[in-house]
Amino acid sequence: MHYLGILVAAIAMFALGAVWFSPLMFVNVWAREAGVDVSKKPDGKTMGRQFGMTFVLLLISAGVLDCFITNWSAGEGLLHGLWVGVMGGLIAATTTGINYVFEQKSKTLFFINAGYDVVGFCIMGVILSFL
Numbered sequence: 001m002h003y004l005g006i007l008v009a010a011i012a013m014f015a016l017g018a019v020w021f022s023p024l025m026f027v028n029v030w031a032r033e034a035g036v037d038v039s040k041k042p043d044g045k046t047m048g049r050q051f052g053m054t055f056v057l058l059l060i061s062a063g064v065l066d067c068f069i070t071n072w073s074a075g076e077g078l079l080h081g082l083w084v085g086v087m088g089g090l091i092a093a094t095t096t097g098i099n100y101v102f103e104q105k106s107k108t109l110f111f112i113n114a115g116y117d118v119v120g121f122c123i124m125g126v127i128l129s130f131l
Contacts, residue, residue, distance in 0.1 A: 009058075009127040010061070013058050014055055030109065068087075069084050088121040092114075092121060
């Protein structure tokens with residue numbers, strides 16, 4: 001396992017989320033579709049728990065992706081990392097999509113969240129292919 005790569009990949013996807021779900025990109029549409037009132041700020045303890053758990057889950061995702069890249073798929077380099085990242089992102093997006101079908105959530109919300117998964121996993125795959 002490449003612990004530095006896993007850490008950097010998790011930080012990178014966390015940073016992507018900070019931009020993806022910000023006013024620069026999708027926060028307003030995401031909030032409307034998810035039914036989240038962004039004017040209501042959770043308390044510091046709740047936010048700390050949310051961001052902490054998110055980072056732990058990203059570390060796990062990066063660790064699993066690292067296993068795929070190094071142990072279960074043939075190849076190396078940038079394109080290999082990108083390809084494995086695409087596959088990981090598509091797995092995450094499609095399983096999320098199944099939940100959205102049964103929860104009857106909007107296609108718009110799905111594409112925002114699934115897009116984050118695919119782009120984020122691509123970034124993680126590229127980072128892990130180099131570290």
